[in-house]
Amino acid sequence: MATLRRLREAPRHLMVCEKSNFGHEKSRHKHLVETHYHNYRVSFLVPECGMLSKELKNLVMEIGPYYSVKNLPLHELVTHEFIHTFVKKGSFSALTYNTSIDEDNTAALLPNGKLILSLNKDTYEETGLQGHPSRYSGRKTMKFSAEESTMMSYFSKYQIQEHQPKVSLSTVRELQCPVLQSSSLAGEPEEACSALELFDWLGAVFCHADLDNQPYNFISTYRCPQPSTVVAQACLCTVTGFILPEKINVLLEQLCHYFDEPKLAPWLTLSVQGFADSPVSWRENEHGFQKGGEHLYNFVIFSNQDYWLQMAVGANDDCPP
Amino acid sequence: MAAFADLDLRAGSDLKALRGLVETAAHLGYSVVAINHIVDFKEKKQEIEKPVAVSELFTTLPIVQGKSRPIKILTRLTIIVTDPSHCNVLRATSSRVRLYDIVAVFPKTEKLFHVACTHLDVDLICITVTEKLPFYFKRPPINVAIDRGLGFELVYGPAIRDATMRRYTISNALNLMQICKGKNVILSSAAERPLEIRGPYDVANLGLLFGLSESEAKAAVSTNCRAAFLHGAVARPVPMAGSDCIRCHGESNGEALLCSLT
Numbered sequence: 001m002a003t004l005r006r007l008r009e010a011p012r013h014l015m016v017c018e019k020s021n022f023g024h025e026k027s028r029h030k031h032l033v034e035t036h037y038h039n040y041r042v043s044f045l046v047p048e049c050g051m052l053s054k055e056l057k058n059l060v061m062e063i064g065p066y067y068s069v070k071n072l073p074l075h076e077l078v079t080h081e082f083i084h085t086f087v088k089k090g091s092f093s094a095l096t097y098n099t100s101i102d103e104d105n106t107a108a109l110l111p112n113g114k115l116i117l118s119l120n121k122d123t124y125e126e127t128g129l130q131g132h133p134s135r136y137s138g139r140k141t142m143k144f145s146a147e148e149s150t151m152m153s154y155f156s157k158y159q160i161q162e163h164q165p166k167v168s169l170s171t172v173r174e175l176q177c178p179v180l181q182s183s184s185l186a187g188e189p190e191e192a193c194s195a196l197e198l199f200d201w202l203g204a205v206f207c208h209a210d211l212d213n214q215p216y217n218f219i220s221t222y223r224c225p226q227p228s229t230v231v232a233q234a235c236l237c238t239v240t241g242f243i244l245p246e247k248i249n250v251l252l253e254q255l256c257h258y259f260d261e262p263k264l265a266p267w268l269t270l271s272v273q274g275f276a277d278s279p280v281s282w283r284e285n286e287h288g289f290q291k292g293g294e295h296l297y298n299f300v301i302f303s304n305q306d307y308w309l310q311m312a313v314g315a316n317d318d319c320p321p
Numbered sequence: 322m323a324a325f326a327d328l329d330l331r332a333g334s335d336l337k338a339l340r341g342l343v344e345t346a347a348h349l350g351y352s353v354v355a356i357n358h359i360v361d362f363k364e365k366k367q368e369i370e371k372p373v374a375v376s377e378l379f380t381t382l383p384i385v386q387g388k389s390r391p392i393k394i395l396t397r398l399t400i401i402v403t404d405p406s407h408c409n410v411l412r413a414t415s416s417r418v419r420l421y422d423i424v425a426v427f428p429k430t431e432k433l434f435h436v437a438c439t440h441l442d443v444d445l446i447c448i449t450v451t452e453k454l455p456f457y458f459k460r461p462p463i464n465v466a467i468d469r470g471l472g473f474e475l476v477y478g479p480a481i482r483d484a485t486m487r488r489y490t491i492s493n494a495l496n497l498m499q500i501c502k503g504k505n506v507i508l509s510s511a512a513e514r515p516l517e518i519r520g521p522y523d524v525a526n527l528g529l530l531f532g533l534s535e536s537e538a539k540a541a542v543s544t545n546c547r548a549a550f551l552h553g554a555v556a557r558p559v560p561m562a563g564s565d566c567i568r569c570h571g572e573s574n575g576e577a578l579l580c581s582l583t
Contacts, residue, residue, distance in 0.1 A: 003495065006529065099388065103352065
C-alpha cells in the first residue's frame with residue numbers, strides 16, 4: 001500500500017562528496033567556506049593528539065565576539081548610514097534569532113550586502129515587496145557578527161549584548177577510528193572505509209555514542225566501520241556561536257599546517273554546521289526546515305594535503321554547490 | 322509555511338486546567354490554539370453558551386517556546402448533529418454562533434455529512450475516531466467540501482488514551498485519505514489534560530501513519546489550520562472595527578479592511 005511504502009522512506013537528504021588537494025589551483029575549498037555564511041558550530045577532531053598546539057588554541061579562543069540586538073526594526077538595516085558604516089566596510093553578517101524558518105518571517109544580511117527576507121504569505125502581501133527592502137518594517141531579535149567595535153555605540157538605543165562563542169575542548173580516550181585512503185572516496189573492501197561511513201562515524205563521535213554495538217546498549221547499536229584502528233587519545237574541540245566564514249578559513253589553514261611536522265595521525269576532520277533557521281545555505285541557495293534544518297559541511301584533511309569535502313543538506317534545501 | 326496550530330483544546334468548566342493546557346501548548350511550540358466548546362443537541366435543553374473570554378484566562382499570554390511572540394487563542398464551537406433539525410441553529414443570523422472564531426460540525430449520519438459538506442456554513446467537519454465509521458465516504462460531497470474550503474478534522478487524543486481507539490483512528494483516517502487524497506486535513510489533539518498534547522513535529526509524523534505525505538502532514542498542523550481560521554474570519558466577519566484588522570493596499574487609493582489575520 002502507498003502508506004506503507006511511504007513510511008519506509010526517510011525524508012529526503014542530499015550529500016555531496018568531493019576530493020581534491022589543497023595545493024591544487026582549482027580547489028574550491030576557500031570559496032565554499034566563504035559562501036556558507038551563517039555558521040553555528042565548528043568542531044574539529046584530531047586523532048593521536050593529547051593537547052592542542054598553542055597556535056590552534058589561541059586561534060580558537062580568539063574567534064571573536066558576536067552581538068545580539070533585541071527588537072530591532074528591519075528598516076534600520078537599510079538606512080544609508082548603516083550601509084555606509086558597516087556593510088560597505090565588508091564582512092557584516094546578521095540573522096534573525098528566535099524565529100523558525102518554517103513558521104515566521106526570517107531575515108538575513110549577507111556579507112556581500114544582500115538582505116534576504118523569508119516572509120510568510122501575510123507579510124509578503126502586506127508589504128508588497130518585490131525587491132524593495134526599504135518598505136519593510138518589523139520588530140525582531142537579530143544576531144550580528146562584525147569586526148567593528150562601533151557596533152555597540154551604533155545600536156545603543158536598542159538592547160545590544162555582546163556574546164563570546166562557547167569553546168569546549170575534550171580528549172577522547174581509546175577511540176576507534178576508521179582507516180581511510182585519501183585516493184578512494186568509496187573505500188576499498190577490507191582496506192579502507194568510504195566517505196559515507198566516515199560521515200556516520202563522525203556523527204556518532206560528536207554525540208559521544210558507544211561505537212562497539214554492545215548487545216546491552218539501549219541507546220545506540222552503531223558499530224564503527226571496519227577496518228578500524230584504536231587510537232589512544234584524540235582531541236575534540238567545539239566552538240558554538242555565530243562564526244564568520246573568514247575565521248573558519250583561517251582555522252582551516254592552520255589545521256593544514258598541522259601536518260607540516262610528521263605526526264602520528266593519518267587524518268583530521270573539521271566540521272561546520274549552519275543555523276537551522278537560516279534562509280540561505282551556500283551563496284543564495286534557499287534553505288528550509290521540514291523535519292530537520294541541517295546544512296553542514298565536513299573537511300577530512302590528510303597528511304599529504306589531500307582533502308575530502310562532504311556537504312550535506314536536509315529536505316527543503318537546494319543541492320549544495 | 323504557517324505557524325503551528327492546535328485547533329481543539331477541550332474546554333472544561335475548570336479555568337485553571339484550561340490555563341495549564343494553553344501553557345503546555347505554548348511550551349510545545351504551538352503559536353495558535355483554539356478552545357473548543359462542544360454542544361450536543363441530542364441532550365435536552367442544550368444552549369450555546371458564550372465563548373470563554375481570553376482576558377479572563379490570562380492577563381499575560383504565555384510566550385511560544387522558541388519565539389518571542391505570545392500564543393494566540395481562538396474560540397471554536399463544535400456542534401454534534403444527529404438530526405436535521407439540529408442544523409437550524411447554524412442558519413439563524415443572530416445566534417451566539419457568530420461569537421466564535423471557528424465553527425465545526427460533527428455529523429453522525431451519511432445524510433448529515435452530505436449536507437455539511439455541501440450546504441452548511443461551517444469551517445471544519447469532524448471525522449469520528451472513537452468508533453467504526455457509521456457510513457462510507459463518497460467522493461462527490463468530499464470534493465465539494467474541498468472546493469468550498471472546508472477542512473476535515475481528525476483528532477489523536479482518543480488514540481493516546483486507549484488501544485481500541487487507536488485502531489479506529491488509523492482505519493478511519495486511512496479511509497478518509499483514500500477519498501480526499503490528503504487535502505484539507507487537520508490534525509488536532511482534543512486534549513483535556515496537558516499530558517495529552519503532542520508537539521507539532523510529532524503530530525506531523527503521526528500524519529504519516531494516517532496516510533499523508535511528508536508535506537501534507539506538516540500542512541495538516543500549520544497551513545490547513547490557518548486556512549480554516551481564515552475561512553471562518555471571512556465567512557462570518559465579526560462586525561466591529563478592532564485593532565486586529567489589517568489593511569490591504571490596492572493599486573488605487575482604495576483600502577479594504579480585512580478581519581484579523583495576525
